[in-house]
Amino acid sequence: MDQRKVLIHTRKLKKYFPVNKTTNLKAVEDITLQIYEGEKLGVVGESGCGKSTLGRVILQLYPQTSGSCVYHGKSIQELNPTYIQKEIDHLKKYQTKAGEYYQESLKIDKNIEQLEAQREAFDVNGNPNDAKKYDAISKKIAKEEFKSKELKKNASRQLREGSRSVGSLILCENIDEIADLFTKAQNEVNLAHDCLMKLNDLQNRYDENAVLIVEKDRVDDDIQQLINKEELNEAEELQLADLYATKEKTEKLDLQKLIQENQKLEPEIKQLKEQIKKHHDIEMEYRTQAFEYRGKNILPITERTFDAAYQKKLDDNYETGINLSKLTKKEMRFVRKDMQMIFQDPAASLDPRQSIGKAIEEVFAINTMMPKKVRKEKTMQLLTKVGLKREHYYSYPHALSGGQKQRVGIARAIALDPSFIVLDEAVSALDVSVQAQILQLLNELSSEKNLTYFFITHDLGVVKHFCDRIMVMYLGNMCELADSKELFANRLHPYTESLLDSVPRLTLQEDRKEVEILEGEVPSAMNPPKGCPFHTRCKKCMEICKIQKPDYIEAKPNHFVACHLYSKEAL
Amino acid sequence: MEKVLDIQNLCATFSIQKKDYEVLHDISFSVNRNETVCVVGESGCGKSVTTLCVMQLLPGNGKIKSGSIYLNGTDLTKLSKKEVRKFRGKKMGMIFQEPMTALNPLLTIGYQLRENIMNHRGVNKSEANKLALEYLEKVGIANPDKRLKQYPFQLSGGLRQRILIAMVLSAQPDLLIADEPTTALDVTIQKQVLSLLNDLKKEMNAAILFITHDLGVVAEIADRVVVLYAGRKVEEGTTKQIFKNPLHPYTIGLMKAVPNVDLDEFVIQPIPGTFPNITEKIEGCRFNPRCPHANTCKKCFEEAPQMLEVEPGHYVACHLSK
Numbered sequence: 001m002d003q004r005k006v007l008i009h010t011r012k013l014k015k016y017f018p019v020n021k022t023t024n025l026k027a028v029e030d031i032t033l034q035i036y037e038g039e040k041l042g043v044v045g046e047s048g049c050g051k052s053t054l055g056r057v058i059l060q061l062y063p064q065t066s067g068s069c070v071y072h073g074k075s076i077q078e079l080n081p082t083y084i085q086k087e088i089d090h091l092k093k094y095q096t097k098a099g100e101y102y103q104e105s106l107k108i109d110k111n112i113e114q115l116e117a118q119r120e121a122f123d124v125n126g127n128p129n130d131a132k133k134y135d136a137i138s139k140k141i142a143k144e145e146f147k148s149k150e151l152k153k154n155a156s157r158q159l160r161e162g163s164r165s166v167g168s169l170i171l172c173e174n175i176d177e178i179a180d181l182f183t184k185a186q187n188e189v190n191l192a193h194d195c196l197m198k199l200n201d202l203q204n205r206y207d208e209n210a211v212l213i214v215e216k217d218r219v220d221d222d223i224q225q226l227i228n229k230e231e232l233n234e235a236e237e238l239q240l241a242d243l244y245a246t247k248e249k250t251e252k253l254d255l256q257k258l259i260q261e262n263q264k265l266e267p268e269i270k271q272l273k274e275q276i277k278k279h280h281d282i283e284m285e286y287r288t289q290a291f292e293y294r295g296k297n298i299l300p301i302t303e304r305t306f307d308a309a310y311q312k313k314l315d316d317n318y319e320t321g322i323n324l325s326k327l328t329k330k331e332m333r334f335v336r337k338d339m340q341m342i343f344q345d346p347a348a349s350l351d352p353r354q355s356i357g358k359a360i361e362e363v364f365a366i367n368t369m370m371p372k373k374v375r376k377e378k379t380m381q382l383l384t385k386v387g388l389k390r391e392h393y394y395s396y397p398h399a400l401s402g403g404q405k406q407r408v409g410i411a412r413a414i415a416l417d418p419s420f421i422v423l424d425e426a427v428s429a430l431d432v433s434v435q436a437q438i439l440q441l442l443n444e445l446s447s448e449k450n451l452t453y454f455f456i457t458h459d460l461g462v463v464k465h466f467c468d469r470i471m472v473m474y475l476g477n478m479c480e481l482a483d484s485k486e487l488f489a490n491r492l493h494p495y496t497e498s499l500l501d502s503v504p505r506l507t508l509q510e511d512r513k514e515v516e517i518l519e520g521e522v523p524s525a526m527n528p529p530k531g532c533p534f535h536t537r538c539k540k541c542m543e544i545c546k547i548q549k550p551d552y553i554e555a556k557p558n559h560f561v562a563c564h565l566y567s568k569e570a571l
Numbered sequence: 572m573e574k575v576l577d578i579q580n581l582c583a584t585f586s587i588q589k590k591d592y593e594v595l596h597d598i599s600f601s602v603n604r605n606e607t608v609c610v611v612g613e614s615g616c617g618k619s620v621t622t623l624c625v626m627q628l629l630p631g632n633g634k635i636k637s638g639s640i641y642l643n644g645t646d647l648t649k650l651s652k653k654e655v656r657k658f659r660g661k662k663m664g665m666i667f668q669e670p671m672t673a674l675n676p677l678l679t680i681g682y683q684l685r686e687n688i689m690n691h692r693g694v695n696k697s698e699a700n701k702l703a704l705e706y707l708e709k710v711g712i713a714n715p716d717k718r719l720k721q722y723p724f725q726l727s728g729g730l731r732q733r734i735l736i737a738m739v740l741s742a743q744p745d746l747l748i749a750d751e752p753t754t755a756l757d758v759t760i761q762k763q764v765l766s767l768l769n770d771l772k773k774e775m776n777a778a779i780l781f782i783t784h785d786l787g788v789v790a791e792i793a794d795r796v797v798v799l800y801a802g803r804k805v806e807e808g809t810t811k812q813i814f815k816n817p818l819h820p821y822t823i824g825l826m827k828a829v830p831n832v833d834l835d836e837f838v839i840q841p842i843p844g845t846f847p848n849i850t851e852k853i854e855g856c857r858f859n860p861r862c863p864h865a866n867t868c869k870k871c872f873e874e875a876p877q878m879l880e881v882e883p884g885h886y887v888a889c890h891l892s893k
Contacts, residue, residue: 506831
């Protein structure tokens with residue numbers, strides 16, 4: 001039905017902050033959410049509803065309490081995280097463990113048969129003593145049956161556990177062959193990595209030369225431009241000094257030589273790129289070969305393994321994406337290049353003693369192996385992209401206005417070409433006129449680079465016109481999720497209704513219809529109300545709301561809501 | 572109508588490194604009884620400085636250069652420090668943006684309320700307690716006797732703001748100044764506080780000077796609106812006049828920049844450029860670097876526009892409106 005590619009998929013994501021030994025602050029509760037590639041997902045709710053925590057948990061800035069968060073932006077092959085290798089190594093362990101459980105359960109089954117035979121012997125109707133014994137044995141049988149059931153459950157749980165990253169491969173008999181294929185694939189990855197390091201060196205030299213060529217071309221004009229100005233500010237003076245320095249350096253350079261060197265480098269770079277691609281192809285081949293075993297040569301561990309439906313379940317369980325919570329810190333750093341964050345207060349996220357240029361360049365210095373010259377040029381390009389001037393490279397945060405500082409924050413976030421950005425109240429601290437400028441910039445960037453935004457805000461006006469889909473949260477739970485136009489036209493959840501009614505509007509009081517004001521305040525997340533979290537303030541509260549938590553259902557196509565008013569029992 | 576607050580030709584300066592910079596230039600407006608006047612503008616436009624001038628609470632490097640502020644006929648600028656203290660709190664009360672910083676975290680709500688009432692009303696402790704309960708009920712706080720024994724940290728943001736309002740009202744001031752009282756609150760709580768202020772205005776016949784940057788809030792609460800830009804008043808009128816027929820390009824730009832929840836189709840239209848620093852010198856109209864019409868009118872760069880009454884009660888300072 002849905003053709004859009006899923007970028008991030010969370011299942012039952014939970015985050016509890018321990019307060020003391022017995023109580024937890026339940027910040028995020030059971031969030032199951034799909035974020036599609038290239039969409040702008042708005043998250044709204046009152047303060048303390050867990051929207052910021054959710055954003056941070058997705059980025060793994062806070063470790064999650066339970067649930068999974070799977071990232072599909074990079075394939076598992078590209079990153080090749082250690083947890084996959086571990087699980088492949090564990091394939092056999094899972095198998096034997098499941099087998100043990102199953103064998104044990106079979107033993108118990110036999111026991112039960114014996115007991116049943118014993119029971120037959122008693123005459124229930126005649127002897128009252130016999131009746132007592134009969135009951136005792138019946139109880140024993142029930143107990144044993146329960147045990148056997150549990151063991152069988154454990155067996156299939158073991159299999160499912162192992163299947164997260166390998167699917168129904170776990171059911172295959174020739175696990176050694178599969179493990180072998182994976183090792184071969186790993187070898188190719190290592191080879192490709194070696195080539196990549198070589199390529200990096202060459203590419204850097206090429207880029208550096210290119211920058212030098214451009215600089216030599218431009219430096220005179222730039223200096224002339226600055227000299228012609230009447231008054232120079234602090235940043236411009238620094239820029240002028242820097243330009244003179246580059247002029248001195250580039251004067252001695254021979255342009256012809258540089259161009260020749262670059263021409264020589266070009267074929268080498270091309271060759272290396274092809275080589276890397278070849279290694280990747282071979283690696284992929286090994287992996288596909290491994291996955292061809294899926295569903296064949298099934299090992300009869302439990303009765304259910306013969307069941308095609310069960311196999312399918314295991315395959316469904318198989319994650320093509322990267323399970324972020326299982327990554328090591330080092331691996332997460334690698335993925336975090338793709339997942340960036342923009343903060344609310346731009347002033348607080350910049351070092352007052354570091355120039356803007358240095359602040360942005362730091363991103364490249366840490367995450368890439370670019371030489372200094374190239375980094376600087378890239379930074380300058382970024383500055384112009386986010387609507388600042390090249391001279392801002394030399395200025396310090398205090399010289400910029402709030403909107404300009406936020407632009408620097410954006411530049412830092414998009415520096416590494418991420419695919420996913422969490423914007424935590426990114427425009428809330430700005431004035432309306434500047435807020436509109438920043439929103440426009442974000443809009444342009446998203447369409448240009450196919451960025452996915454996770455836009456956290458409390459301003460409903462902004463989400464309505466900026467986001468494609470909106471999720472409403474209350475006390476760590478999801479209330480409603482729908483396309484933004486659909487949500488505003490057809491609000492289903494009573495909380496959404498009250499929230500939309502309380503937005504200050506630009507219409508005059510006399511033109512406005514009377515709305516009821518939502519009374520009361522958000523309950524504490526340490527001790528959330530039983531049943532539906534909103535029932536304490538809800539006007540349409542029913543008896544069931546106080547007892548049972550509503551399920552999250554699709555009330556209309558692509559319009560999800562968690563409210564008893566729309567659940568099937570109520571209808 | 573009875574003018575409670577009347578500001579006339581107010582100019583205020585801040586000295587930065589021994590140089591004087593004008594933050595307010597020739598501001599005049601008035602607040603009548605039973606009326607809410609909203610002052611709107613971007614941060615740095617002088618909204619808060621205006622309230623500080625009225626309260627005579629300008630920081631050390633700030634000073635009122637000229638103009639006068641009349642509160643019920645008394646010129647506040649001519650009073651000595653000691654005399655102003657008799658007005659502050661008693662005749663004019665102020666509600667601040669961040670309720671947590673305005674309350675003392677070490678003292679109970681009851682202590683802080685009582686202290687205020689005893690000071691301004693001259694009653695003894697038990698009577699002050701009675702009055703405190705009465706005012707807490709007035710601002711819609713459930714079981715007030717319990718709240719009196721609590722400390723500020725035990726209350727939520729909305730409750731704290733209500734307590735501040737009760738505290739200010741308990742002195743029965745003639746003028747209520749509210750400096751962004753709802754900015755730190757959630758929309759649902761904001762709605763509660765705004766409707767409370769609206770009810771209190773009707774009930775107590777109060778004059779409210781309301782500072783905000785949110786045009787939505789303005790539409791909710793204001794009777795009249797004053798738009799400030801870079802220390803100058805650019806437009807003034809009733810809420811209806813400002814919202815139905817905004818005249819100054821800046822007001823129009825602001826209206827277009829707010830993402831309107833009620834519209835189905837909305838294109839974000841920012842005002843280009845950035846807000847000028849007070850150290851920046853701009854000849855003519857202060858808005859000219861960002862104004863879409865400035866290219867067509869030469870006068871904008873040469874001469875500061877004068878306030879002009881376009882229709883009764885609707886003033887605008889723009890060369891184009893002639």
